[in-house]
Amino acid sequence: MPAPLPPAAPADALPSPIPRLLLTGAAGGLGRVLRERLPAFARVLRVSDIAALGEARGAHEEVMPCDLADKQAVDGLVAGCDAIVHLGGVSVERPFEEILEANIKGVFHIYEAARRRGVKRVVFASSNHVTGFHRQTERLDAHAPRRPDGYYGLSKSFGEDMAQFYFDRYGIETVSIRIGSSFPEPANRRMMSTWLSYDDLTQLVQKSLFTPGVKHTVVYGMSANAEVWWDNHAAAHLGFVPKDSSEPFRARVEAQPPVAATDPNAIYQGGAFTAQGPFGD
Numbered sequence: 001m002p003a004p005l006p007p008a009a010p011a012d013a014l015p016s017p018i019p020r021l022l023l024t025g026a027a028g029g030l031g032r033v034l035r036e037r038l039p040a041f042a043r044v045l046r047v048s049d050i051a052a053l054g055e056a057r058g059a060h061e062e063v064m065p066c067d068l069a070d071k072q073a074v075d076g077l078v079a080g081c082d083a084i085v086h087l088g089g090v091s092v093e094r095p096f097e098e099i100l101e102a103n104i105k106g107v108f109h110i111y112e113a114a115r116r117r118g119v120k121r122v123v124f125a126s127s128n129h130v131t132g133f134h135r136q137t138e139r140l141d142a143h144a145p146r147r148p149d150g151y152y153g154l155s156k157s158f159g160e161d162m163a164q165f166y167f168d169r170y171g172i173e174t175v176s177i178r179i180g181s182s183f184p185e186p187a188n189r190r191m192m193s194t195w196l197s198y199d200d201l202t203q204l205v206q207k208s209l210f211t212p213g214v215k216h217t218v219v220y221g222m223s224a225n226a227e228v229w230w231d232n233h234a235a236a237h238l239g240f241v242p243k244d245s246s247e248p249f250r251a252r253v254e255a256q257p258p259v260a261a262t263d264p265n266a267i268y269q270g271g272a273f274t275a276q277g278p279f280g281d
C-alpha cells in the first residue's frame, strides 16, 4: 500500500482550464501526486501508464493504459488532448536498451503524436542528470554545457533536443523541467540542494502549462533551498517562485553518517548516478 499523499497547498488563481490534459507516468511517484492535483487545471484529465492505474476517479478522469514504446498506441493516447504533462518512462539509470524503448522512442512518439494531433503545449519531465557530471562547486544555468551522467541523463538530454526541434519545426511549445529530487522530504545531504517539494512541483507544472509564449524553456525544478547549484534566470518568464525549502529538514539530514569526500554523492551534482554501470559485462 503506497504512503498517503500530502495535502496540496492552495493553487494560484487559474486561467481557463485546459479542456483535456494528458498525464503520462500517472502510476509513478510524481504521477500519483499530479493525478491528485492536475484536475484543478483541466476539465478532463486523461491518465496513462504501462503500470496499473485502477478505475477512473469520476467523470472528469479518463484512464488509458499505454506503452510509450508503441507509436500507434501513443498516437491514440494523445488524440483529443490539448496539452501533455509527460512524466512516463524509466526514471533511474538502467541498461541502454531499456532507456531506448521507454524514454528515447517514447519521447519521439509523444512529440510525433502531438504534431499529428495538434497539441501545442508539452511539459517534459527532464532531469538534473542532464547536467549530472558537473561538480557540486559549479553554478549552472539553462545555457551551461550539458554533461549527462548516464544513459538516463542522455535520454533526458535527447528529450530536450526533441522539444527544441518540435518547437523550431512545428511550433509546439515545451517547458523542460530539469527536476532535482522531488520526494516528500530531502533524503540526504545532496538533496538539501536538489530537493523540490510536491507543492513547488505543482506550481511549476501549472506555470509551465499556462504561461504564454514559452517556446522551449528549460528550468531547473528545485525549491527555495539555501544552497543551490542552479540559476533559473533564463526561465524568469515562467514566474515560478518556489515557496518551500529543504532547510527545515537540515538537522534530520545532518544526523546521518557523513559522506566521504571521495564519494560521488559529495562530488558531482548527479551524485551516485555518475558511478552506475557499465551494464551487462
Ligand code: NAI
Pocket: 024, 025, 026, 027, 028, 029, 030, 031, 048, 049, 050, 051, 066, 067, 068, 069, 086, 087, 088, 089, 090, 091, 092, 101, 102, 106, 125, 126, 127, 128, 178, 179, 180, 181, 182, 183
Ligand atoms: P517513477 O519511476 O515513479 O514513474 C515513472 C512512470 O513511468 C512509472 O509509473 C512507470 O510505470 C512509467 N513507465 C515506464 N516505462 C513506461 C513505458 N514504456 N510506457 C508507459 N509508462 C512507462 O518516476 P517519478 O519519480 O514519478 O518521476 C516522474 C518523471 O520525472 C520521470 O520521467 C523521471 O525521469 C522524472 N524525474 C523525476 C525526479 C524525481 O525526483 N522524482 C527527478 C528528475 C526527473
Ligand code: 15L
Pocket: 091, 092, 127, 128, 129, 179, 180, 181, 182, 194, 270
Ligand atoms: C532523477 O532523475 C530520478 O528520477 C529520481 O528518482 C532521483 O534519483 C533524482 O533524479 C535525483 O537526482 O535525486
